Amino acid sequence: VTKIIDARGLACPMPVVLVKRAIDDCVTELDILVDNEAARENILRFAASAKTAAEATAEADGEYRIRIRRDRELLIALGGG
Amino acid sequence: MENGKWKMNNLLSSTAGIVIVGLVIGVVGALLQYAGNPPNMGICVACMERDVAGAIGLHQADKVQYLRPEIIGFILGGFLAAIAFGEFRARNGSSPALRFALGLFAMLGALVFLGCPWRALLRIAGGDANGLVGLAGLVAGIAVGSWFLRNGFEPGRAYPAKRPAGSILLLVAIAFLAMIALQPDFLRSSIEGPGSMRAPVAASLLLALAVGFLAQRSRFCTVGAFRDLFIIRSPHLFYGVLALLVAAFLANLALGQFHAGFSIAEGKPQPIAHTVHLWNFLGMALSGLCFVLAGGCPGRQLVLSGEGDGDAAVFVLGMLVGGGIAHNFAIAASPAGPGANGPAAVVIGLVFAVIMGFAMKEKMS
Numbered sequence: 001v002t003k004i005i006d007a008r009g010l011a012c013p014m015p016v017v018l019v020k021r022a023i024d025d026c027v028t029e030l031d032i033l034v035d036n037e038a039a040r041e042n043i044l045r046f047a048a049s050a051k052t053a054a055e056a057t058a059e060a061d062g063e064y065r066i067r068i069r070r071d072r073e074l075l076i077a078l079g080g081g
Numbered sequence: 082m083e084n085g086k087w088k089m090n091n092l093l094s095s096t097a098g099i100v101i102v103g104l105v106i107g108v109v110g111a112l113l114q115y116a117g118n119p120p121n122m123g124i125c126v127a128c129m130e131r132d133v134a135g136a137i138g139l140h141q142a143d144k145v146q147y148l149r150p151e152i153i154g155f156i157l158g159g160f161l162a163a164i165a166f167g168e169f170r171a172r173n174g175s176s177p178a179l180r181f182a183l184g185l186f187a188m189l190g191a192l193v194f195l196g197c198p199w200r201a202l203l204r205i206a207g208g209d210a211n212g213l214v215g216l217a218g219l220v221a222g223i224a225v226g227s228w229f230l231r232n233g234f235e236p237g238r239a240y241p242a243k244r245p246a247g248s249i250l251l252l253v254a255i256a257f258l259a260m261i262a263l264q265p266d267f268l269r270s271s272i273e274g275p276g277s278m279r280a281p282v283a284a285s286l287l288l289a290l291a292v293g294f295l296a297q298r299s300r301f302c303t304v305g306a307f308r309d310l311f312i313i314r315s316p317h318l319f320y321g322v323l324a325l326l327v328a329a330f331l332a333n334l335a336l337g338q339f340h341a342g343f344s345i346a347e348g349k350p351q352p353i354a355h356t357v358h359l360w361n362f363l364g365m366a367l368s369g370l371c372f373v374l375a376g377g378c379p380g381r382q383l384v385l386s387g388e389g390d391g392d393a394a395v396f397v398l399g400m401l402v403g404g405g406i407a408h409n410f411a412i413a414a415s416p417a418g419p420g421a422n423g424p425a426a427v428v429i430g431l432v433f434a435v436i437m438g439f440a441m442k443e444k445m446s
Contacts, residue, residue, distance in 0.1 A: 009238035011175055011376045011392065012300075013308060017230055020313050037168055038300050041094045046313050062170065 002029040007039065008063060015039040016046050019068065023050060030068040033059075040064045091166075093298035096320055102299040103324025109288045110203045110325075111332030113151070116280035120338070120352035121207040123280075124151060124292070125200035126379035127191035127368075128353075130397070131404035131413070132276050133257070136269050139405030142413075144274025148261055150285040155380060156254040158293020159387025166298070171247025173391025175239040179437060180392050183371040184399025185406065186430035187379070190367030192404070192413040193360050193423040194218070195353055198303035198378045201365065202322065206329035208341035209351040211361055218362035220307050222369025227311035229438035234374060236441060239392055247389030250397060254387075275353055296384045304369065304378040345416050357418040360427065364419070367430045374438060 003022055007015035015034050022030050034040055040056050043066050047054035056066045092098055106124070113123035122128055128145075135146030163169040191197050194215045196204060201219060204212030226234075260268055261282060271277040279285070295301070299321065306318035333339040345351050355361070372378050375396050377385065382400075385393035407413040411420040419427075 009172065009175070009240055011236070011239060011390075013230065013305065013312065013376065014235065016313060021231075036170060037091070037166075041091065041300070045317060046315060049313075049315055062167075 002031055003027045005030065005032040008033050008035040010039075012038055012042065016042040019043055019046060023052065023068075023070070028070040032066045032068065033063060034066065035061070035063045037062075040066065043068075091298060093295065094300060096317060099299050099301060099317060099321035100324040102295045102301045103321035104328040105295055106199070106292055106301070107202075107206065107325040107328030107330075108332045109292055110199070110329050111206070111336055111338060113280045113285060113288060114203075114338060115336045116284050117278060118280045118285070119275040119278040121204045121209055121212075122196070122200055122275065122353060123203060124289075125197050125203070126152070126155070126383065127188055127197035127400070127404075128195070128200060128275070130188070130379070130400050131192060131407065134401050134404035135271070135276060135408070138267065138269055139402065140408035142408040143269070143276075144271050145276045145408070146269040146271045147276040147279060148257055148268060148270075150258075150261060150282050151289040152383065153254045153257050153261075154286045154289025155293040155296070155383040156250055156387040158290040158295075159297040159384030160251055160293075161290070162294040162297035163388035168297075169247075169389050171242040171244045171389040171391070172239040173242050173246060173395075174237075175392045176236040176441070177392055177395040179236060179441070180375050180396040181399035181402075182433065183375045183437075184382070184396035185403035186433060187368045187371035187375070188400040188403025189407050189412055189423075189426045189430055190364040190371065191379075192407040193364030193419045193427055194368070195355065195414050197368070197380070198372070199325075199380055202303070202326050203329050204351075204354065206326055206339075207333050208339045209354050210341065210343045211351060211354045211356055211358075214358045214361040215365040218365030219304075219369040221362070222366035222371075223304055223307040223373045224311055225366075225435075226370045226373030226438070227308050229374065230308070231312055233442040234438055235443035236374070236376075237443070239390070242389075242391060244389070247391050249391065250386040250394035293384055293387065296380060297388060300381075302377045302381040304372040305381065307369075308373050350416070353416075355414050355416050355418045357414075360414070360419045360424055363427050363431070364414075364423070367427050367434065370431070370434045370438075374434065
């Protein structure tokens with residue numbers, strides 16, 4: 001089951017803190033919605049350092065959906081990467 | 082998936098980028114001092130906002146009154162970068178009054194120490210060992226704040242706002258700029274003391290514009306640097322802080338502005354500093370705690386205000402009012418130590434911030 005976090009409107013550093021909490025809770029599939037560039041950069045940087053596959057896709061109104069998968073194969077299987 | 086792909090979108094958000102920005106801020110800090118700003122205070126967001134508070138009559142301390150162009154430059158620089166890269170987003174609504182109070186207490190703590198995080202680094206880079214005590218306090222405050230963030234502190238969501246609502250501090254900056262140009266009678270201006278020590282207006286404004294611009298692109302943040310180390314074990318922003326420190330140190334050496342020690346007494350005293358270690362430490366601990374709960378250091382808050390963040394703007398206004406209160410209520414420090422009411426203010430602030438840290442928990446799903 002993919003956990004979905006709506007981090008739109010949350011100021012730095014809350015979006016990345018929520019991702020960290022989820023990963024610490026052993027969530028393997030996570031989609032997080034953010035509405036700003038800085039949050040997107042932060043989360044992708046954190047995901048890279050946590051050896052987690054992540055991909056951001058732009059949505060409407062400057063928002064992004066970032067798909068985070070503990071298992072890289074899973075992300076590819078789902079059509080990412 | 083290519084990890085490198087996203088980095089190309091914003092070169093300055095890379096590790097090399099944050100290091101470059103740190104180097105630039107460090108050199109600019111040393112240069113603005115060389116050009117006339119007070120010693121070890123080439124840049125200090127807290128001191129400069131306090132000077133601005135004095136200039137518009139929020140306090141009567143006649144040695145620290147000057148409408149510092151740097152504050153205007155940081156806001157406008159952040160604004161220009163946000164516009165140029167399509168990142169201006171008007172938003173607000175995340176516990177604004179709490180942010181006002183955090184800004185106010187952050188300012189009281191900073192003025193008990195005598196400096197914001199940027200000046201703490203510049204003081205160390207100039208050889209002032211008291212800066213190390215302040216930095217230790219700052220890191221301790223950030224550690225406590227990071228613990229609150231990890232354990233559910235959440236100031237709530239901001240919502241998209243209409244553009245004018247996200248532009249208020251920008252308008253204030255433009256009004257200040259007009260006041261510098263027109264010099265109206267009501268504007269106060271020190272003729273002695275730190276407020277009278279100034280780099281040329283054009284140099285202050287242009288260098289601060291550049292710093293604001295670069296800080297917006299790179300998300301440079303001295304408080305985030307330590308917070309990210311504590312919470313997500315990411316040294317990214319910390320590299321920027323190290324770069325600032327090294328660059329300012331080398332620039333100070335080159336410009337003959339470095340001299341090491343604690344002492345504020347003999348021949349060459351540490352400038353605009355005191356040696357009461359306990360309150361240097363606790364003042365900055367209060368600041369660090371408030372900054373981290375509010376999401377960033379005071380320089381970052383100015384930049385965020387420029388890119389449309391109305392909550393950051395409220396934090397800045399809180400700092401401005403705090404600058405007034407710090408001097409009106411004998412809280413701000415002098416070379417003799419914290420003001421008579423400084424310790425009490427710091428303790429009240431710490432109690433307030435810790436209560437908020439516990440009370441603002443939100444159940445996350």
